[in-house]
Amino acid sequence: MYVAVKGGEAAIDNAHRLLAEARRGDPAVPELSVAQIRAQMALLVDRVMTEGSLYDPDLAALALKQARGDVVEAVFLVRAYRTTLPRFGASVPVDTGVMAVERRVSATFKDLPGGQVLGPTFDYTHRLIDFALAAEGEVQAAAEAEPRDDAGHCPRVTDLLARDGLIEAAPPDDGTPPGDLTREPVDYPADRALRLQALARGDEGFVLGLAYSTQRGYGRTHPFVGEIRVGEVAVDFVPEELGFPVPLGRVRLTECQMVNQFKGSGAAPPQFTRGYGLAFGQSERKAMAMALVDRALRAEELGEPVASPAQDQEFVLAHCDSLQATGFVEHLKLPHYVDFQAELELVRRLRAEFERKSEPVEMQEAAE
Amino acid sequence: MSETAMPASFPSPLRGGVRGGGGADGTVALDPALPPPPAPPRKGEERGDTGSGYNFAYLDEGTKRMIRRAILKAIAVPGYQVPFASREMPMPYGWGTGGVQVTAAILGRADVLKVIDQGADDTTNAVSIRRFFAKTSGVATTTRTAEATIIQTRHRIPETPLSEGQTLVYQVPIPEPLRFLEPRETETRQLHALAEYGAMQVKLYEDISRHGHIATTYAYPVEVAGRYVMDPSPTPKFDNPKMDDCPALQLFGAGRERRIYAVPPYTRVRSLDFEDHPFRVQEFTYPCALCGAEGVYLDEVLLDDAGRRMFVCSDTDHCEGRRADGHVGTGDAA
Numbered sequence: 001m002y003v004a005v006k007g008g009e010a011a012i013d014n015a016h017r018l019l020a021e022a023r024r025g026d027p028a029v030p031e032l033s034v035a036q037i038r039a040q041m042a043l044l045v046d047r048v049m050t051e052g053s054l055y056d057p058d059l060a061a062l063a064l065k066q067a068r069g070d071v072v073e074a075v076f077l078v079r080a081y082r083t084t085l086p087r088f089g090a091s092v093p094v095d096t097g098v099m100a101v102e103r104r105v106s107a108t109f110k111d112l113p114g115g116q117v118l119g120p121t122f123d124y125t126h127r128l129i130d131f132a133l134a135a136e137g138e139v140q141a142a143a144e145a146e147p148r149d150d151a152g153h154c155p156r157v158t159d160l161l162a163r164d165g166l167i168e169a170a171p172p173d174d175g176t177p178p179g180d181l182t183r184e185p186v187d188y189p190a191d192r193a194l195r196l197q198a199l200a201r202g203d204e205g206f207v208l209g210l211a212y213s214t215q216r217g218y219g220r221t222h223p224f225v226g227e228i229r230v231g232e233v234a235v236d237f238v239p240e241e242l243g244f245p246v247p248l249g250r251v252r253l254t255e256c257q258m259v260n261q262f263k264g265s266g267a268a269p270p271q272f273t274r275g276y277g278l279a280f281g282q283s284e285r286k287a288m289a290m291a292l293v294d295r296a297l298r299a300e301e302l303g304e305p306v307a308s309p310a311q312d313q314e315f316v317l318a319h320c321d322s323l324q325a326t327g328f329v330e331h332l333k334l335p336h337y338v339d340f341q342a343e344l345e346l347v348r349r350l351r352a353e354f355e356r357k358s359e360p361v362e363m364q365e366a367a368e
Numbered sequence: 369m370s371e372t373a374m375p376a377s378f379p380s381p382l383r384g385g386v387r388g389g390g391g392a393d394g395t396v397a398l399d400p401a402l403p404p405p406p407a408p409p410r411k412g413e414e415r416g417d418t419g420s421g422y423n424f425a426y427l428d429e430g431t432k433r434m435i436r437r438a439i440l441k442a443i444a445v446p447g448y449q450v451p452f453a454s455r456e457m458p459m460p461y462g463w464g465t466g467g468v469q470v471t472a473a474i475l476g477r478a479d480v481l482k483v484i485d486q487g488a489d490d491t492t493n494a495v496s497i498r499r500f501f502a503k504t505s506g507v508a509t510t511t512r513t514a515e516a517t518i519i520q521t522r523h524r525i526p527e528t529p530l531s532e533g534q535t536l537v538y539q540v541p542i543p544e545p546l547r548f549l550e551p552r553e554t555e556t557r558q559l560h561a562l563a564e565y566g567a568m569q570v571k572l573y574e575d576i577s578r579h580g581h582i583a584t585t586y587a588y589p590v591e592v593a594g595r596y597v598m599d600p601s602p603t604p605k606f607d608n609p610k611m612d613d614c615p616a617l618q619l620f621g622a623g624r625e626r627r628i629y630a631v632p633p634y635t636r637v638r639s640l641d642f643e644d645h646p647f648r649v650q651e652f653t654y655p656c657a658l659c660g661a662e663g664v665y666l667d668e669v670l671l672d673d674a675g676r677r678m679f680v681c682s683d684t685d686h687c688e689g690r691r692a693d694g695h696v697g698t699g700d701a702a
Contacts (some may be wrong), residue, residue: 327461342585
């Protein structure tokens with residue numbers, strides 16, 4: 001009788017064909033197009049781009065289609081594609097101060113230059129299932145207003161606070177190119193640029209949970225949303241042979257600036273501190289969570305005790321990546337029978353020794 | 369084999385070195401049936417090499433160079449974990465991305481690749497990785513240990529003794545042997561720098577005081593070349609003695625943890641133990657039910673729900689080879 005596991009090749013082929021069929025689902029239902037996913041699952045596409053570290057809505061939409069809507073799997077596809085792309089260089093830092101703002105809210109000031117712009121948001125909707133959507137009715141066109149006088153001028157709240165020295169100055173750009181954690185292994189302690197990269201790529205759920213923990217006392221930072229802004233910014237690149245910036249295109253971003261508990265010393269007057277979040281597309285939850293965790297991770301730099309998970313950079317950076325986490329958790333599905341056999345052998349031997357030791361006692365009892 | 373003879377074949381500089389500079393026993397002639405190698409890719413134009421839209425063996429040449437540097441450093445400092453810029457691979461972390469990157473970096477067109485998981489060539493993940501390289505590099509693959517120049521493995525070392533010129537590439541989940549004693553990388557790197565391995569000895573001692581034995585049965589820590597304590601990857605400790613003084617080059621890749629380490633050929637690899645509790649490997653009561661082999665690692669196969677089971681070779685190539693040579697097991701349940 002031959003029982004060793006054979007037939008792996010055929011089984012894999014058949015499983016993948018079955019997967020393709022399951023992905024398509026009922027052929028009587030029209031197939032989803034990539035354009036439909038991109039347009040109507042836009043926030044999902046944004047999340048896949050953010051965690052995939054690649055701004056390409058069509059590719060993200062295709063990945064979602066291929067992944068049957070599994071976010072981590074779609075991120076995986078995008079990342080595996082991204083890793084093969086050649087690098088030409090880094091863009092000029094984008095200026096979110098001149099963002100074409102679609103949405104901009106501040107929780108710290110009732111009104112401010114550029115105004116509060118609600119934009120497309122779930123905020124203040126009643127979360128009641130809209131059965132009319134199932135009937136696929138026409139959508140009422142959005143209202144339009146005259147632009148405000150200051151619409152083109154929307155300075156960042158943190159810049160307004162910084163003018164009076166109320167918030168710590170933004171760290172100056174000393175020209176050091178930021179590290180790239182997809183190209184270099186992280187060396188702890190990691191600097192803030194690397195930490196922000198890791199958080200931007202990090203799993204939204206994990207980063208959200210960490211952020212939440214800081215609000216519940218595990219590394220409290222007393223945060224206020226200085227502002228959240230969503231909109232397009234231009235991306236410029238300086239080709240070596242030209243020596244001046246040329247526009248590459250525009251990307252849609254969500255930026256969150258948290259204004260946190262102040263810090264002061266005998267030498268310096270108290271100032272608010274910053275937490276920063278940035279994500280592709282409209283990803284407010286992610287940008288906010290990232291800003292909270294960024295601030296928590298600055299604990300050591302700001303002289304605060306490092307006592308909570310969200311303040312511990314090795315804990316956060318080593319575990320926030322959904323691909324690393326899912327890969328290692330799911331690898332438990334792989335065969336482990338060689339190691340398990342080793343454990344079985346040991347447990348059996350220990351049990352046999354245990355029984356040998358207790359044997360004379362049993363015999364004695366039997367004799368009695 | 370020199371780089372001038374095969375300009376774009378990405379010959380493995382490592383195994384060339386191990387063979388003593390190439391030319392002698394390790395020389396492999398280019399198969400005349402192979403198409404002429406394409407011109408070396410220019411920067412940013414590495415694609416299209418295999419017709420799959422990707423470079424030879426998937427990784428771009430810049431990445432391979434980075435990995436080779438890490439491998440060379442690892443060989444120079446046996447057992448030391450060298451950080452490397454692990455790439456995102458098209459298979460999940462924890463499923464062999466480290467081993468795959470090491471293999472991709474050292475693979476040349478003349479190589480013959482064998483991939484095993486749990487000792488077997490036919491387990492699903494081994495099939496998947498072997499196919500990946502067959503597709504992206506077009507190199508020959510084999511299940512015969514003796515025929516392979518590169519063997520990528522998960523959890524086992526083949527029973528057939530390895531020889532000079534062969535490279536064994538291990539897939540490693542947790543490269544840090546001290547990780548479960550000290551979770552912080554900043555701490556463990558210091559412990560290695562100071563060769564401060566007392567905690568590991570205490571752990572093994574605690575096993576003995578609690579169980580009467582060292583209760584580590586796989587990923588059993590070893591000391592390499594008298595210096596670094598190293599995790600041999602989750603191979604059963606049965607395989608540890610095969611690492612010692614092995615003629616083949618042993619490379620270890622941990623993709624998620626971004627570490628590469630190595631045991632050069634003919635290096636002392638000592639399993640940690642005590643004078644009064646010397647290191648011992650697992651012993652099986654029965655021989656392989658299929659080929660009758662003794663002194664090999666066996667898988668236990670459950671036959672029914674009444675407790676019937678049989679023990680068969682974990683190394684399928686070894687088992688098949690023995691049966692082809694006429695060895696027969698009892699075929700019985702144990």
